[in-house]
Amino acid sequence: MTGTAPAAIELYSISKSFGPVAANRNVSLTVAAGSIHGIVGENGAGKSTLMSILYGFYEADSGEIRVGGEKRTISSPAEAIATGIGMVHQHFMLVEPLSVVENVVLGAEGGTWLKRGIAKARAELARLSAQYGLAIDPDATVASLSVGLQQRVEILKALYRGAEVLILDEPTAVLTPAEADQLFELLRALKAQGKTVILITHKLREIMAVTDRVSVMRRGEMVAHVETISTSPAALAEAMVGRRVLLRVEKAPRQRGAPVLEAAGLSVVDARGHETLREASLTLYEGEIVGIAGVAGNGQSELLEVLAGLVQPTRGVIRLDGRILTTADRSPANLRRLGLMHIPEDRQKTGLVTAFAAAENMILGYHDDPAFGPGPLLAPSAIRCHALAGMQAYDVRPADPTLKTAKFSGGNQQKLVLAREIERAPKVLLVGQPTRGVDIGAIEFIHRRLIALRDAGVAILLVSVELEEVMALSDRILALCGGRITGERAAEEADERDLGLLMAGVSERAA
């Protein structure tokens, strides 16, 4: 039957512009039925736009969509679902206080009376769970599920609505490595049952592990379609960026200086009364990068926030340059003055005001600097000049200070934050997830900047969910588990398995 069966999805020369920006230019794509098809590309390459067109969020300016060989116009997600296309978003669309089965029927209740719809859904859920090996308790509250299980609910939702083609947008961004492996198992099971999967990601390792074919996008165009077995991560990276990329970080041996930031016995209690950071002690020296390894949610965020002055510790002492910081000293504004800069984990929620122009974000935290205007006033021209210089130095594209920040891609937003904080010549730099959702070209750029800062004598604390990144950049690695520092390794002697044990709370090396 192969060869004669129509492709699950065919896109012919899709174009889509937002104002003067062409997000997709004559993009064509064929996804064979019953296959796992990867789409890779840098942030802003047009992957999400293309999938949004397929899922009916946007309408293409021109081009044609065929589903199962038939020409279709898909002008809303409802129509996409009706044609058998389901989508699992990077940020889940679930109602947390409701149960799994309630979330699954949401929007497909099937009549006025809920009871009948729920009963039907329960039976269908049981069938789907058995068919694909998706064990899940239908009555569990979604809020009580782990992120990996919540993702399963999203997948079940799509299957319940009869999805034949499943689009997954950066599905592993929020998963632990083990959860990601389970997801891949599931995708293979779906494929075995004849479903078609489109996987959008920027992690080449995943593409290599699970897909049959890969399409590469660059700057709004499709630049390559290849069989996964006949390609390599390096070749894909090159296709994405359009030039050769260094996947490894090169750095000189560290020149460790004096201790700059010392924390002793720091504890943090969150609003719900949980102790999220317990007795953490660490010392940062000039000219070194200390990485924090840990599964998300084990106190890394709290460690960053407490050191940046955003959260007050319940216990513990922080010293900067040997001086104990009082509560008053620890205000974010004062810490900035003392040379402690912070690149927050979530740039869109914390590091930027996305509704502001790029120029306005380039002074966030520094709007009291006399350089930006006379007395109580701000001078827009000075702010724009400052922003333009920073944007050019950090290769922010487009280098337009008046453009709204929300319109920049994730990588460029991150470069804005980086430019703002690094240009202020920090003594200590706290960095959270510097490359989350950032494309390969920008990752390379960001890593080089961080290494250059370290070589210039800055003390850097790095928190990242990417263990590879922590291992590649750090001089020393601390493992966090349950809010406790469970071990320390020099980068040279750290290996993934050993760190994994520390991250799982198995304290010091057995044997």
Place this chain on the structure above:
Amino acid sequence: MSATPIELPRWADTALVPLVSVVAALLVAGLVVLGIGESPLEATALLLKGSLGSLEGLGFTLYYATNFVFTGLAVAVAFHAGLFNIGGEGQATVAGIFAALACLWLAPLPGILLVPLAILAAAVGGAAWAFIPGYLQAVRGSHVVITTIMFNFIAATLIVYLLVEVIGKPGSMQPETADFAKHATLTPMHQLLAPLGLKLPKTPLNSAFLLALAALVAVWLLIYRSRLGYAIRTVGANPRAAAYAGISPARITMVAMALSGALAGGLAVNEVMGVQHRLVLDFTAGYGFVGVAVALMGRGHPVGVGLAALLFGALYQGGAELSFDKPTITRDMVVVIGGVVILFAGALEGLFRRLVAGTLRLGRGG
């Protein structure tokens, strides 16, 4: 399900969408006029003639607009900090009490000192009355929408108590203070412009109008050109980013509310010091609430607020003339139009944005 905001060119966003909202509101109001058996065209003509057709009408229109500029700006400033201050009425009431006390107690001072001091007193009164809800919001988390509404009632009761029991004119049955000294009041516009050779009819328009124009410029400077305004906008757009940037959302909440209340105090300056020349009950007359509509229509920008204030001023004045000429159309009709404009400019704005976006796309495609 699509939550993507509709992007429009700036000119369409700031001018076209509000215009479409107003036209739609007027059309609906026209239907209501038709419903009570009058001609909408004739009513519109009367309304325009009454508000803009004569110098006298224009004077009244600008006098009303002065009130709306102050209350509209008050709402707009709070808006930029992410706060919904609907306590303009109460804040203006307290501002009126403060201004009246200043005018009465400081009467021995010369006008050149007394008037600025009384204006300052009004601003302080309004600011203080708005600061308390701001403080409660910042420190206790009590929502300003609830507390400012409650403070309207408290202020309304307070002024009755004061006028009846404490500062009322001795021997008068009216709940009002004694008249202010002549030098404690604001100069009417027809007197102010007389030396320039301009002969204007006698209207309530007074020098508070100039203060309103200054307030428009000052608020523009504050919001878009000052460090404080930057902090206010940051808190309004993203409180987490503000905290990260070392801007205290709690502090900005209190400051923005106080500024908002001070602006609402401008209503008292116009009414108490400019028109009544004594403190009377209910001088706020709902202008504080209309300020919400003015700010929504003006999209929080001083230029928009100025234009919207002018529109509502014209509606108020034209509506008064209209109800005089056509007794079947009462002044309540104007309130209806105002309500419909609020509905269209505020609540249904998304509808018109979509419509405008669709039309523009059509135009570009063809």
